Amino acid sequence: MVESQTFSGQHRPPHSPSESVIRLIDVTKSFGEVDVLKGISFDVSTDSSAVIMGGSGSGKSVLIRSIVKLVTIDSGEVWIRGERVDVLDGHDLDRVRLGIGFLFQGGALFDSMTIAENMDFILHRHSDLDFADRRLRVEEILSWVDIVDKIDQYPSELSGGQKKRAALARALVLEPEIMIYDEPTTGLDPVSVRTVSELIVRLRDEQNITSLTITHDLECARIIADKVHFLYDGRILESGTLHELQRSGLPELRNFFGTSRF
Template sequence: MESIELRRIHKSFGALHVLRGASVRVEAGTSGVVMGGSGSGKSVLIKHIVGLLKPDEGEVFIGDTRVDTLDGDDLDRVRLSIGYLFQSGALFDSMDVAENMAFFMERHTDLTPAEQRDRTEELLSWVDLADKLHAQPAELSGGQRKRIALARALVLEPSIMLYDEPTTGLDPISVRSVSELIVRLREERGLTSVAITHDLLCAEIIADSVHFLSEGCIVASGTLDDVKRSDHPAVVPFFESTDTTGS
């Protein structure tokens, strides 16, 4: 298990200063949630963890490894230890579920086809979708797509998981189902994770710590209850406008 830490991250795109000294620490084996309004810089922040973006200033650590200075093979090795659940699910529409699951194993492991099949069946059973092995993505509901995308993110046995709006567009039952799988990952596999979400129900279920981002800065951190009690002018209206229905 490894901790994740972003220290005083600044990031600009041209004249647009998106992150302004944002700092987040998520302890090893825990789930951190980054919340904030649209356009606050949440996705930009999380992309620094996996090296998709490099900060203009600041440092990014996974355990004792400084990630933002890595390139080439060293960065690739770090990326292969990180699972990423995209907001859209990002399944390949031209492949069935089995082919989606095998895609990264074929490219990044020495597993035989039989071993790949065993891992696929194990993970699909874990997300309670073993009967969808040969389904096409278009045949799946939104919640099923997210659960299969989560299973696919685990095929390389990552030690860290990143979730970009894992429950966006889902009904409340699916929100709870996906959120409870995220909790199980922490409890059963000891993964460290960071999630971006505006979904209060999801945050209530998965968060060990919450970090509220506003105008590129972390303005409140702590437990969800700690952050909800903040009197910061960006935090108060956010929680007044949300509820626990997942809508």
């Protein structure tokens, strides 16, 4: 596997392909009498791009939030880079979370801040860099996502695709080893869908960043997915390549994918 450098030029060694960066073991979660996650188990291999697909109400968002304990599971185990996360709290949990970048569906940029200020806000809180070095980091990452010309603009001045790339840049500012994406292409035009999806692939290939993505967008999944886990009624119904799942004989998958073929 090719070695890479972080955005700041630091050496990031490749990992063994056999390593599991994320591992869930028999994870369950209920809200009242509603069982949302029913014994979820799967692995995400290092430097890979895994995708979770499934219909509305299948438990996708609860699952992805349980990985970093934004939702507390009822039973089971969640492991990240060899450390059991579901039993962590306080400083130890914060330390693990700082190694993970999040891109949630809404992007969550601060409207009252420029793109540079959005990114600097994170760096100022969680790094020892001075202002000049923080500005350089911001410029480097915005150049990488191809919107450095928007550095001093506000989110309201950007298109939907540009906002998504700005939110991605902010998620990358601490140079995470893992990225978690929640519907990264929702609401985007086809060109922006491809642009954002290809950025996710480049992060895997050029930065050795492992990713886990929730998406219902078949084009996005086609571009980014090394492996797809299909979630149905709180369970992983089937796992494989997108090609394999689209040709599954299971009625739940046939109904989900319909006539879509790639």
